[in-house]
Amino acid sequence: MQHYDMWIDGKWHAPESKATFPSLDPYTGKDWATFAKGDFRDADAAVRSADRAFREGDWPAMTATQRGRVLYRLADMLEAHAEELADLEVADNGKLKAEMLVQMKYLPEWFRYYGGMCDKIEGRVTPIDKPGIFHQVVYEPYGVVVAIAPWNSPLLLATWKVAPALAAGNTVVVKPSEFSSASTLRFAEICHEAGLPPGVLNVVTGYGEEVGGALVEHPLTSRVAFTGSDVGGRAVALTAIKDFKPVSLELGGKSANIVFEDANLDDAVKGVISGIFAATGQTCMAGSRLLVHDSIHDEFVEKLLVFMQDAKLGDPRNAETNIAPVSTKPQFDKVLSFFEIAKAEGAKCVMGGTRSTRPGCEKGLFIEPTIYVGIDNRMRIAREEVFGPVLSVIRFGNDDEAVEIANDSPYGLAAGVWTRDLERSITLPRRIRAGTVWVNAYRVVSYLAPFGGFKQSGIGRENGAAAIYEYLEEKSIFINPKPGIANPFVLS
Template identity: 55%
Template structure:
């Protein structure tokens, strides 16, 4: 195994030797570059056990909320120092452009600072109870051990969206990254010990979904599951969680509509369309893969989008001049190419791209399809690649109907200079996030999640910390009066 970098899991504050290994493939070179532990039920049980002990007793359990917040701030400082190195690992592991990985990592400490500030703002309240002589109040308490299960496209960003609020609330965690992109998560988690977190608060397991993943979801001591990934995986987790009555947060797929009206600033709209679908090689859950364009500007807009995307530089994702990197896995690369073939067979017209470039690596060139209608598979199913489907519309009513005619509802874009239309869109569009004259902007302050089959619950913002808390009601009778033991009081 000469030349491969070994990564190890951390359980109870210590690195652990794996029972077995599997290889991580660099999607740019398509060759192995690292070895990742292949865990099973035994390793999962050890990680959950460590997290359970840390939650129930010891330093973390006794830590004041203010001290928890200070630990999160300390972690944020260390993360800022290590941002460049972690970005380089993620780029090597999943092919994300280094320029984007660096931008995400530099912004990521703000999640831990924001939720660190909320850690000691978690409050119960006194209740104006109708029982004479009684005192009633609520407590807001952590859930316990959370399973955080990650995808391969932006593992560290999506991990931070989960970790920061769940730790601020006082929970402990077992993290299961995707088998296709585990390395950056294992390097990231090393910083918690350096920041002073007690052993067992943050633990990791790695491996295949039907081995480590299934064992983690089914473990009796997991109190909640937070998952970001594909719809099929989300459904399987939801079913398993339901059997044990465990709460979930699920951020799943999307088929987001990016809607351009004729009155829009078309220069900005063209840039927004390209950013929404071709950035990150289309491997984002919010990708604006359905472009709805008002007919008077349809042809001119398609021409401008193709002209901007055609010369995009494909290549080494660690080269800061590269604009489109590789698809993260060979299976996903085949899936994207297959969807282009399906679209053409259904009658879509190829304006740009449509074939993998003649070069090494799992690349798909920016692809634009016209002649698409909302009933085609290319318009209804998530591709997760740099493939844009263009659908014309006549008026506002049709645009909003087309946008909502989807099983998904993660995000939408609206490009217009009509302020009244903006507010009508905000009311009518069925999406968890609506960008107006912008696209693909996120914030630790702004809740994020989906409608319909795009998931359950919200990450980011104050709503996120609520998802990792439960309410206890306390009723006290200072005089200990029990007038009739056979009747409710």
């Protein structure tokens, strides 16, 4: 049994309460590690450490170029530890080793990208309309940034916040999910080894109501970045706004994957399967609503069923496994509850709809990949985020109807369009109210591409060049070089 303390001020930190909590391996169904159970006292220690590092430490004294070099060095070290970090994530959240290894090998690119941006943040001098006055605009870091990450891709989604925040010159306190904290703690240790000064990155483990809330409402916290459910995001936003702290929120989705009659159906099948059953459906961008044109509906559903016949559930460390267990017991129970909801609403289950009893899956949190047809977009199974391997298939008759159904959702995170029509490829994505739209592809992300949602899918954007400005304050400076000028600060 592995044990992890918290990481505060550049060293391991035992919880003030001396309490711990276990982490379940979703494949074996057994606890594999224990973590320090933090509370408001540990949250306070972490924020104060980050605040000291911001005001008095080596990080603010570095030039932007020097900060960038530290992030480059960190990227190289993360690359060297990719396999180790992937193994920790598999043990903690049960996702496929193959998928986690791809994520961990890609992770360093965020630090290289934002490391390169450190000394590219330039202010500007404006042609101000006040005679004799010099005016410039500069960008300055907020200070202490609290980053709250989810359990499904803990280190990747923490990195989306940490990399630009550090590049902008902030210090950071990360609150990982209580279900998957191990990789983030090891990441903090690697950051220290790479030369990040003490206090610049801290990790506090524990439960949301005991640690997350304390971090968000702490008077020395300047900004908050959160990824998680819409319920959690609303709580974070309401807490932060009490002190007018800016927030960015990347929340849930009920994304539409739209297949038109002219699509390459074999490619579309693979894209739909990847969009919902990869990561066991536990991704905010999951294509959980499949919209299929009437003329190909039956044929396409049959192709899905045939393709899924050979899907292998089992040990996520096995390269032959296609679908891993659900990551947490509460999420497992939630997915099972939706089967009863769908049945009561009249949805027709054509595949799955049960807990898996396949050999090797008995002790783990396995759910059979599930497909429902006969879905009306007003059903709960089509409107609420299940966050599991559950696909709802909805018919449509024409482009306008497809757009109407896709947009008829409280969420607006992502969507997919499968077509060979060039005009449709160009015009339809502009009509869909979602932050990311893929055409003839699905689940493609990049450190270069902004990611975030419309409507209840969130506020702000992560990734891309603009994301670093989420962690910078814009300041105007007016200089009167000749104090003898009479009344230079008139409004007009």
